[in-house]
Amino acid sequence: MVRLMDSSEIKQLQILAAKSRMGAILGTYHAKSGHPGGSLSAADIFTYLYFKEMHVDPQNPAWEDRDRFVLSKGHCCPSLYATLALKGFFDWNELTVLRHVGAMLQGHPDMKGTPGIDMSTGSLGQGVSAACGMALAAKLDNKDYRVYTLLGDGEVEEGQVWEAAMFAAHRKLDNLVVMVDQNGLQIDGAVEEVAGIEPLDKKFEAFGFEVFKIDGHDFEQIKEALDKAKTVKGKPTAILCKTVKGKGVSFMENQVGWHGTAPNKEQYEQATAELQAEIERLEAAC
Amino acid sequence: MAETVLKATRESFGEALCELAETNKDIVVFDADLAAATKTGVFKKAFPDRFFDCGIAEGNMIGVAAGMAASGKIPVAASFAMFATGRAFEQIRNSVAYPELNVKIAGSHAGISTGEDGATHQCIEDIGILRAIPNMMVLNPADHWEMKAATKAALEYNGPVYIRLGRLAIPSFNDPATYEFELGKGITLHEGSDVAVIATGLVVNEALKAVKELEAEGIHARLINIHTIKPIDRDIVVKAAKETGRIITVEEHNVIGGLADAVSEVVTEECPVKITRIGVQDRFGYSGPAWELLDKFGLTQPHIAKVIREVVGK
Numbered sequence: 215m216v217r218l219m220d221s222s223e224i225k226q227l228q229i230l231a232a233k234s235r236m237g238a239i240l241g242t243y244h245a246k247s248g249h250p251g252g253s254l255s256a257a258d259i260f261t262y263l264y265f266k267e268m269h270v271d272p273q274n275p276a277w278e279d280r281d282r283f284v285l286s287k288g289h290c291c292p293s294l295y296a297t298l299a300l301k302g303f304f305d306w307n308e309l310t311v312l313r314h315v316g317a318m319l320q321g322h323p324d325m326k327g328t329p330g331i332d333m334s335t336g337s338l339g340q341g342v343s344a345a346c347g348m349a350l351a352a353k354l355d356n357k358d359y360r361v362y363t364l365l366g367d368g369e370v371e372e373g374q375v376w377e378a379a380m381f382a383a384h385r386k387l388d389n390l391v392v393m394v395d396q397n398g399l400q401i402d403g404a405v406e407e408v409a410g411i412e413p414l415d416k417k418f419e420a421f422g423f424e425v426f427k428i429d430g431h432d433f434e435q436i437k438e439a440l441d442k443a444k445t446v447k448g449k450p451t452a453i454l455c456k457t458v459k460g461k462g463v464s465f466m467e468n469q470v471g472w473h474g475t476a477p478n479k480e481q482y483e484q485a486t487a488e489l490q491a492e493i494e495r496l497e498a499a500c
Numbered sequence: 501m502a503e504t505v506l507k508a509t510r511e512s513f514g515e516a517l518c519e520l521a522e523t524n525k526d527i528v529v530f531d532a533d534l535a536a537a538t539k540t541g542v543f544k545k546a547f548p549d550r551f552f553d554c555g556i557a558e559g560n561m562i563g564v565a566a567g568m569a570a571s572g573k574i575p576v577a578a579s580f581a582m583f584a585t586g587r588a589f590e591q592i593r594n595s596v597a598y599p600e601l602n603v604k605i606a607g608s609h610a611g612i613s614t615g616e617d618g619a620t621h622q623c624i625e626d627i628g629i630l631r632a633i634p635n636m637m638v639l640n641p642a643d644h645w646e647m648k649a650a651t652k653a654a655l656e657y658n659g660p661v662y663i664r665l666g667r668l669a670i671p672s673f674n675d676p677a678t679y680e681f682e683l684g685k686g687i688t689l690h691e692g693s694d695v696a697v698i699a700t701g702l703v704v705n706e707a708l709k710a711v712k713e714l715e716a717e718g719i720h721a722r723l724i725n726i727h728t729i730k731p732i733d734r735d736i737v738v739k740a741a742k743e744t745g746r747i748i749t750v751e752e753h754n755v756i757g758g759l760a761d762a763v764s765e766v767v768t769e770e771c772p773v774k775i776t777r778i779g780v781q782d783r784f785g786y787s788g789p790a791w792e793l794l795d796k797f798g799l800t801q802p803h804i805a806k807v808i809r810e811v812v813g814k
Contacts, residue, residue, distance in 0.1 A: 351567065380557070385552070
């Protein structure tokens with residue numbers, strides 16, 4: 215296989231992703247609530263988008279020509295917040311008061327209060343429509359910024375996702391990339407047992423999307439799909455990212471119970487120790 | 501006084517959109533397969549590049565409009581009031597009102613005057629639904645001139661606004677030479693101190709005819725037109741309560757959630773007086789010609805006059 219990225223570049227991203235996961239654990243621990251499972255599954259995607267893919271300026275979050283990101287699965291904001299803090303949009307310590315009264319970081323993303331958040335989301339199915347509106351605005355203004363949105367695999371059960379999918383294809387929004395974090399679990403259990411969504415690739419294809427299926431924890435695959443998406447003309451792209459819910463923390467991986475449960479002190483310490491060890495291992499290898 | 505214009509407020513709205521879009525290039529319009537009916541179709545014809553039909557998918561339409569607003573556009577999203585505010589309630593709440601995005605939502609075919617289509621399309625809850633959402637402004641203009649002015653003001657205002665449009669052609673009663681529109685300000689159309697009639701939307705003209713008719717009988721009713729239901733003009737309502745001691749509200753909406761409640765909220769806090777509520781009495785409509793329905797539901801001049809007589813005891 216042709217290497218798309220050199221190994222030190224990949225390790226740097228892996229370190230940033232591990233730190234993003236640390237932030238999600240830190241935030242949900244201090245909040246005594248929140249959604250660690252899906253935050254951990256999406257951390258590599260956030261990391262690649264903000265550190266490699268998107269043109270953004272932490273000093274000027276409202277920059278008109280920036281690329282946009284809409285976290286349609288808004289509940290997974292803890293690791294997005296951590297990634298934004300790592301990128302320099304705001305102070306890391308904000309994570310220690312996540313979800314507290316008066317805090318900047320709300321339980322679900324708030325575009326009015328948080329620098330770097332491009333859309334208020336949290337009610338599932340809605341973010342993808344807003345992303346379509348942003349992509350349409352870029353077309354109308356002949357601007358070349360791109361719009362990215364991340365959905366959960368449970369979220370695609372919402373009818374609005376498919377209204378938006380039809381709209382995106384009909385309007386030929388080739389500046390829109392819809393990513394799906396396919397960690398396979400939703401609150402009530404396995405997605406395929408709750409309300410099966412497969413074959414998701416064929417569904418998006420039938421709705422007029424160019425579809426890529428990748429491992430959502432493999433930075434080279436993320437890069438390859440996002441690079442290819444830029445060459446797709448006349449239709450939107452969907453990237454189905456196979457992921458592990460709770461990725462990076464041994465006792466959270468593939469456990470549905472960690473969808474919306476915060477770690478207690480002991481669990482927080484263990485999770486942090488695991489992620490810290492991973493960061494040290496990666497740093498030593500760099 | 502200028503000549504009376506017989507026109508549905510949806511037509512006035514469509515005209516206003518086109519006039520405003522000539523100079524304001526940020527205005528974009530969305531519809532959900534009802535452009536011919538909501539009258540955004542005239543905008544589509546004049547500005548095809550800034551018109552986007554979303555198909556029969558109101559929730560997505562509101563979300564797309566929110567994304568456009570987040571990118572600096574001034575989107576107007578139109579459908580029937582039933583679907584724009586009912587089907588898409590939560591998209592309005594979470595994608596528009598919570599982030600306070602500059603989206604204008606136009607709900608046409610509001611009220612029972614939608615007529616023959618019947619109860620499924622006669623929205624009598626829209627004002628109540630949207631009034632309950634923080635950050636939402638709610639407008640219900642009463643004639644051609646008021647709709648044109650309200651549309652202009654809504655588009656110049658930066659924030660979420662709901663504008664209620666009617667299907668039925670109604671005569672204008674305002675004089676464009678002297679008419680002034682200000683968001684959040686009620687308008688006294690007729691002076692009087694026996695009772696205060698507070699009306700909104702399509703039935704304002706019926707109430708106006710009723711209070712004029714009663715002058716001849718020695719009943720001096722004040723008539724206030726509330727075009728902005730939220731935020732309501734508290735001063736004009738409190739003054740009316742204090743000076744007349746009794747209020748009658750008139751609206752083409754359920755008596756729950758709309759103007760009656762908005763007025764009651766102010767009056768009970770500041771100057772409790774008895775309020776008599778003319779409106780749809782918490783029941784669904786049915787098919788029929790609009791004017792016949794308005795009459796059946798007690799929203800026309802004779803019925804309003806009768807209630808006023810009863811309230812003042814004459």
